[in-house]
Amino acid sequence: MKNCYLLLFVFFAFAKAMTAQVTIDPQMDYYLPSDVTYNPDIPTPEEIIGYVPGKWHVTHDKLAQYMMALAGASDRITIENRGKTYEDRPLLLLTITSSSNQNNLESIRKAHQDRIDGIGSSADAPIVIYQGFSIHGNEPSGSNAALLYAYYLAAAQGPQVEEQLKNTVILLDPSFNPDGLQRFAGWVNQHKSENVTIDGNDREYDEVWPGGRTNHYWFDMNRDWLPVQLPESRARIASFNKWMPNILTDHHEMGTNSSFFFQPGIPSRTNPLTPQMNQDLTKEIGKYHAAAFDKIGSFYYTEESFDDFYYGKGSTFPDVNGGIGILFEQASSRGHAQESVNGVLTFPFTIRNQFTAALSTLAAANGMRETILDYQTKFYANAAKEAKNATIIFGDSKDAGKTDAFAEVLLRHEIELKELNKDVKVDGKEYKKGNAYLIPTAQKKSRLINALFQKTTTFTDSLFYDISAWTFPLAFDLDYSMNAGSSVSGTPVTYTMDGEQLKIQKSGTDTRNLAQSDYAYLMEWNEYMSPKVLNDLLKDDIIAKVAMQPFELNGKSYDYGTIMIPVSRQPISSTALRDRLNQHLQETNVVIDPVDTGSTVGIDLGSNSFVPLDNPKIALVIGDGIDPYDAGEIWHLMDQRYDITITKIELDRMARADLSNYNTIIVPSTYGSPDKNVVESLKTWTRAGGTLIGYGNALRWMSSEKLLPMTFKSTKNPATNVTFEQRGDFNGAQVIGGSIFETKLDRSHPIAFGYKDDQLAMFRNSTLFIEADSTSYKNPIRYTDEPLMAGYSSKINLEAIKNTVPFQHNSYGRGEVIGFTDNTNFRAFWYGTNKLLMNAIFFGKAM
Numbered sequence: 001m002k003n004c005y006l007l008l009f010v011f012f013a014f015a016k017a018m019t020a021q022v023t024i025d026p027q028m029d030y031y032l033p034s035d036v037t038y039n040p041d042i043p044t045p046e047e048i049i050g051y052v053p054g055k056w057h058v059t060h061d062k063l064a065q066y067m068m069a070l071a072g073a074s075d076r077i078t079i080e081n082r083g084k085t086y087e088d089r090p091l092l093l094l095t096i097t098s099s100s101n102q103n104n105l106e107s108i109r110k111a112h113q114d115r116i117d118g119i120g121s122s123a124d125a126p127i128v129i130y131q132g133f134s135i136h137g138n139e140p141s142g143s144n145a146a147l148l149y150a151y152y153l154a155a156a157q158g159p160q161v162e163e164q165l166k167n168t169v170i171l172l173d174p175s176f177n178p179d180g181l182q183r184f185a186g187w188v189n190q191h192k193s194e195n196v197t198i199d200g201n202d203r204e205y206d207e208v209w210p211g212g213r214t215n216h217y218w219f220d221m222n223r224d225w226l227p228v229q230l231p232e233s234r235a236r237i238a239s240f241n242k243w244m245p246n247i248l249t250d251h252h253e254m255g256t257n258s259s260f261f262f263q264p265g266i267p268s269r270t271n272p273l274t275p276q277m278n279q280d281l282t283k284e285i286g287k288y289h290a291a292a293f294d295k296i297g298s299f300y301y302t303e304e305s306f307d308d309f310y311y312g313k314g315s316t317f318p319d320v321n322g323g324i325g326i327l328f329e330q331a332s333s334r335g336h337a338q339e340s341v342n343g344v345l346t347f348p349f350t351i352r353n354q355f356t357a358a359l360s361t362l363a364a365a366n367g368m369r370e371t372i373l374d375y376q377t378k379f380y381a382n383a384a385k386e387a388k389n390a391t392i393i394f395g396d397s398k399d400a401g402k403t404d405a406f407a408e409v410l411l412r413h414e415i416e417l418k419e420l421n422k423d424v425k426v427d428g429k430e431y432k433k434g435n436a437y438l439i440p441t442a443q444k445k446s447r448l449i450n451a452l453f454q455k456t457t458t459f460t461d462s463l464f465y466d467i468s469a470w471t472f473p474l475a476f477d478l479d480y481s482m483n484a485g486s487s488v489s490g491t492p493v494t495y496t497m498d499g500e501q502l503k504i505q506k507s508g509t510d511t512r513n514l515a516q517s518d519y520a521y522l523m524e525w526n527e528y529m530s531p532k533v534l535n536d537l538l539k540d541d542i543i544a545k546v547a548m549q550p551f552e553l554n555g556k557s558y559d560y561g562t563i564m565i566p567v568s569r570q571p572i573s574s575t576a577l578r579d580r581l582n583q584h585l586q587e588t589n590v591v592i593d594p595v596d597t598g599s600t601v602g603i604d605l606g607s608n609s610f611v612p613l614d615n616p617k618i619a620l621v622i623g624d625g626i627d628p629y630d631a632g633e634i635w636h637l638m639d640q641r642y643d644i645t646i647t648k649i650e651l652d653r654m655a656r657a658d659l660s661n662y663n664t665i666i667v668p669s670t671y672g673s674p675d676k677n678v679v680e681s682l683k684t685w686t687r688a689g690g691t692l693i694g695y696g697n698a699l700r701w702m703s704s705e706k707l708l709p710m711t712f713k714s715t716k717n718p719a720t721n722v723t724f725e726q727r728g729d730f731n732g733a734q735v736i737g738g739s740i741f742e743t744k745l746d747r748s749h750p751i752a753f754g755y756k757d758d759q760l761a762m763f764r765n766s767t768l769f770i771e772a773d774s775t776s777y778k779n780p781i782r783y784t785d786e787p788l789m790a791g792y793s794s795k796i797n798l799e800a801i802k803n804t805v806p807f808q809h810n811s812y813g814r815g816e817v818i819g820f821t822d823n824t825n826f827r828a829f830w831y832g833t834n835k836l837l838m839n840a841i842f843f844g845k846a847m
Contacts, residue, residue, distance in 0.1 A: 022196045022337040026054040026348040031148050031355055035158070042073050042155035045147045053147045054348030056192070057140050057185040057336075060089055060178040066147055067092055067174055074154035075099040076165060082235040083500050086216035089178035091235040096153045096172055098165040101126060108169060109243060115373065116244055116322065116380050116444070122373035126166070127365045130245040131358055132173035132236070135222045135252070135314060137180020138212035141330050141347070142251030145354035146174040152359070164366050171243060176250075176314070177214075177221045177232060184212025188335045196336045198344050200256070204335040210628035217640075218632025219828065222250070226312035226452070226470065227829035228412045234500045240321070241414045246372045247285070247324050249361050250314035251354050253332035257341045259299040260353050261306065261329035262289045263315060269307030269464065273451055274319045275382070277375055279308070281324055285364040292360035298353050299342075310466040311451045312827075320451045322379040324372065328357045380444060387446035392453070393426055393484035394473050395436025398756045400589035401528030402831040406476045407437050408502050409829070410452070411495055416443045418490030419507055426488065429479040434506060438490040453482070455790040467738025467765065469791025474740050474761035477832025514582040517594030518567055518574055520605055521581055522553070525561035525754040528831060529588040531838040532642040534563055536584070538615040539645075541571050545610035546753070546843060551602030553595055561753025561843075564610050611846045616644065618841065619662040623650035630668035630695055633825040637834060654678045659685040664841055669696025669823070679705055687813030691844035693837070696766060699808075699819045708810045708817040713769040717796045738765040739791025741801060742784045749780030750843035751807060751818075754835050761789055762806055763830055767797055768821040769804045781807040781836075807836070809847050816844045 028044060031053075046052050048069045049062040071079035076099055081090045101108060112128055114120050131149070133142030150172055153165070175181050184207065191204035210218050215232060224233040240248070254261065264270075264282045286302055293300045306327055308316045315327035330350050337346045365372070395403045410417050418438040424431050439449060452472045459468070473480040494505045514521075523530060525546075537544050547562040565581070567574050581592050598605035618638070622631045631648075638644040649657055651670075655677035659665070665682065673679070679701070686692045686707065694702050702708040717734055719727070743760050745752040752760075760781070772779045782805050788798055806821045818840045824833040 022198055022344060022346065024055055024196055024336045024347060026052050028052055030348060031352050032152065033156075033359070036156045036161055037158060038155040039157055042151065043069055045151060049147075053144045054346075054351050057188050057347070058144050058147060059185045059189075060175055060182040063143060063147065063174055063181070064090055064092055067094060067150060070094075070150055070154050075102060076154055077150075078102060078105070082239065083231055085179045085232055087179045087182075089182065091178070091232060092174060093239055094150060094172040094174070096150070096165070096170040097126065097168060098162065101166065101169065105169075113244060115377055118377060118381060122370050122377070125373060126169050127247070127369045127373055128169045128171065128243050128245040129361060129365050130171040130173065130240065130243070130248040131361065132176050132249065132314060133251045133354075134181055135176035135250060136213045136220070137177045137182070138184040138207065138334070139253035139332060140181060140184060141253060141332070141350035141354045142328075143175045143181055144347075145251070145351045145358060146172065148351070148355045149358045150174065164362055167366050167369055168362065169243070170362070171239060171245060173236060173239075176236065179216045180212045180214055180221070187212060192336055198337045198339045200338050202335075205338060209622075209624045209626070210632070214628065214632065217636040218628045219636070220629060222252075222314055223310075223312050223466065223827055225314055225317035227827055228409055229828040231500050234412060237412055244321070244376070245318065245323050246376055247326065247361065247365055248314065248318040249326045249328060249358070251328045251357070252330070253350070254329040256332055256334060256338050256345055258329070258331040259301060259342070260293065260331065260357075261327070262286055262300065262302055262357065263306070263308070263325075263327045264303055265306035265308055265327070266303060269309050271309045271311065271316070271319070271451075272456075273447055273454070274308060275379065278319050278324055281368070281372060281375060282326065284368060285324065285326065285361070288360045288364035288367065289357060292356050292363070293353070296352070296356060298356070307464065309464055309468065310470065312470065313466065320447050321445070322376045326361065328354065330354055383444075383447045384442075387442045390441045390483040391485070391488060392439040392441060392449070392480065392482055393420070393424075393431055393436060393488060394439070394478045394480035395420070395431045396478050396756070397430045397432045397435055398524070398526035399528055400435045402476050403435055403437070403478060404504055404589070405528065405831055406472060406478060407493065407504060409472065410439065411493065411502060411504070413445065413448060415445050415449060416440055417493040419493050421489050421491060424484075424488050426481045426484050429481070431479065437493065438484065438488065457788055457790060457792075459792050464737045464792065467791070469738060469740045469789075471740060471790045472829070474789060475763070475830050475832055477755075477760060512585055514578060514585050514592060515594050516574065516578040517596060519596045520567055520598070521565040522558060522593045522595055523563040523565065524559070524591040525563060526559070526756060527588065527590045528834070530563070530590055530754065531835070531842065533584045533588065533590050534613070534842060535616065535642060535644050537565065537580075538613060541615065542577070543570055544613050546613055546750075546846060547603065548609045548611060548750075548846065549603050551600040553597070553600045554593075556593070559756075560748055561750070561839075564605055566605075613842055614663060614845070616664050616841050617662045618644065618646040618664045618666065619659070620646045620648050621651050621654065621665065621667045622648045623652060625651045625671050625674060626667075627669040627671070627696065630823050633823065633828060634666060634668060634837070636828055637825050637837070641834075642838070651678065655681045659690070662690065664691045664693065664844070667692070667694045667698045670698045670701070673701035673704075683707065683812075686815035686817060689814040691816045691818065691841070692812075693840050693844075694817070694819045695823060696768065696821065699768065699770075699821065702817065702819060707812055708808055708819045710808055710819070711771040713771055713800055713804060715767065715769070715796050715800045717794065734767070734794055734797065736764055736767055736793055736797055738763065739793055740764075740789045741787040742789050743781050743787070743806065744784055746777065746780040749777070750846045751780050751809070751836060751839050753839050753843060760832065762822065762833060763826045764801075764806070764822045766822055767800075769800050770806070770808060770821060772803060772805050773808075778809070779805050781805060816847060818844060818847075
């Protein structure tokens with residue numbers, strides 16, 4: 001009976017807590033230090049946006065409005081708009097320092113860059129800190145704290161503040177992710193009650209799919225610092241290179257029941273390219289954070305989670321560029337107030353902690369100024385001593401498109417690059433002028449080059465917060481050699497910038513101009529932009545066919561997948577067809593040849609081995625139950641790279657939608673199985689002739705529903721001699737967080753059309769292992785006997801993946817079902833496997 005009473009007491013106490021009412025009405029003195037005075041001529045946030053930060057979640061438009069107002073009122077601030085997001089929001093950056101420094105800013109910047117090259121002293125030099133907020137839009141305490149921090153820097157008065165501003169140039173990025181911040185602020189503000197509920201079950205704390213974490217195309221912006229594929233990233237990398245900051249801080253949020261984290265992270269999970277001094281200085285900076293949090297009574301922790309391994313994160317990218325990256329993680333209220341194990345967590349409290357961390361960063365930068373400036377100089381001096389005087393060569397003799405795309409990544413990171421002067425052969429691989437580049441390794445950013453080409457398979461720790469491999473030439477499926485030899489030469493690459501668009505200026509004059517044919521045109525499928533050209537033709541019902549076999553014509557060899565475009569019986573004139581193809585020839589690297597005969601060595605152009613192609617009408621399944629990252633990466637690929645129109649349909653609407661409008665449906669990786677009615681709808685549609693393409697965990701229910709029958713290989717690693725304390729590390733070690741594996745291709749299969757080699761590096765972040773089919777030709781992509789190319793894999797997973805397959809195909813009624821175990825479009829920089837999805841879309845019927 002006592003136990004019953006105790007349970008009732010706990011229940012009612014919990015119910016009372018969940019229905020408690022909280023008023024959110026903070027005042028400025030809750031946040032601001034009281035030991036300084038504030039200039040009354042500087043507008044407070046309330047005077048511009050209408051409320052004290054924390055009462056509401058700031059929307060990006062109001063955040064931008066306040067930053068512009070501050071810049072207009074303060075001689076300590078200059079502001080620039082570095083571009084715009086996909087939703088046309090400005091990418092603002094405030095440069096904040098003393099008014100005297102503002103008058104001499106360019107000289108200070110140049111002197112700072114000179115010190116990196118060992119010129120000049122750090123004795124009286126300002127330190128540069130880049131402070132960025134809320135790269136995940138639904139981690140908003142950072143951007144809301146930016147309102148207060150910017151006000152403090154503009155308005156605070158007193159000897160200490162003046163000295164800090166004299167000694168520091170602050171690059172304040174108030175919102176790393178404007179589109180996500182706007183989306184999340186709209187959600188929580190519209191669901192806020194006058195009497196704020198702290199019940200986590202309330203709709204305010206349960207935002208709809210895909211949530212506000214990501215940008216417009218549902219990318220995690222904090223994974224793009226190294227790939228630099230998105231406009232937000234391109235703006236901040238340009239700012240980073242312009243200033244080369246000594247410290248960069250990245251303000252995040254984590255689970256509601258946590259406290260506050262600041263780096264260093266787990267020491268054993270630091271990238272080996274990062275100097276130990278970087279971690280030592282990070283720990284020393286942490287003492288300033290600890291003192292500041294002790295002063296206001298906030299709890300924190302360090303060195304127990306997170307890591308510094310993947311250089312594509314904001315808190316790690318600086319570490320390979322001579323700076324110090326700092327991650328802040330604040331427990332999230334995910335709205336205005338929420339019950340937690342530590343009591344009621346209010347939004348103003350989370351903002352105050354982020355503001356405190358921003359101030360303690362400023363204090364650390366000033367207290368350790370000369371030490372940190374000297375570290376940056378030594379970083380590059382040591383890098384110069386380590387760098388070998390070698391030349392890296394990379395390229396694809398059949399695909400200038402993805403070769404140029406990788407070159408663009410390097411140029412955005414201000415890595416010196418040369419265009420190959422003449423065709424050469426290195427390590428048995430052919431490199432062609434116009435399709436290959438050289439990287440001198442003895443240059444300032446030699447350590448960053450090493451990071452981009454890093455190919456590690458042995459690790460001191462088996463747990464990773466993010467991916468363990470990202471080797472860029474493998475991601476782009478490029479041939480490369482780490483030492484091309486002294487006889488290979490090149491010309492320095494020049495390029496132009498139009499907004500965020502970078503265009504490489506190749507040597508020589510491009511005289512490509514398509515001659516008119518009255519018979520047919522042949523387009524090679526190797527080039528990265530070939531799918532864009534093909535889609536442009538098919539969408540206007542221009543007839544095109546794909547070659548199922550190689551052939552020769554006019555002394556030239558044409559590979560599997562060559563696209564044949566006849567001139568006769570087209571809906572447009574021969575002249576209009578030629579002009580259209582010629583425009584693509586001028587704008588892309590595609591190879592298009594006019595021919596005047598159908599007689600070939602091999603299959604003639606009138607052969608049935610040229611299969612007619614249909615205009616793809618694509619539906620992409622999204623919504624609850626779908627991985628938003630996978631979905632967004634597919635959307636981005638179609639919309640931004642290939643100009644292919646897709647229709648996004650919520651998963652729970654699939655059973656009600658008229659699917660007859662589409663001939664292709666793509667299902668990204670799912671969480672669990674869809675509703676039975678959805679599955680039956682997809683079955684009916686596929687039987688009628690559709691092409692169904694599935695990814696990741698979608699393959700499990702596709703297999704169980706006999707859409708794509710497969711045999712999954714199970715792995716078991718019994719926990720022998722593992723203690724309770726070690727259980728988390730043991731389970732984490734069984735995960736493939738993101739590694740690169742080698743596959744062998746059957747180039748005669750349509751899924752492999754356009755690949756010049758029979759070897760392909762594929763990214764994996766799952767343990768979904770599929771047994772190969774007993775019929776050999778049904779395994780056109782197969783992992784090799786020794787598949788691990790880069791990254792971590794446990795021994796049991798490495799054994800399990802050998803000779804399994806990442807791709808399966810099945811004919812279902814009059815339709816086709818195609819499945820990939822892993823994302824072929826990972827984070828927009830896996831150019832090398834994008835073509836697999838495009839082949840599935842265009843050539844599914846040819847399988």
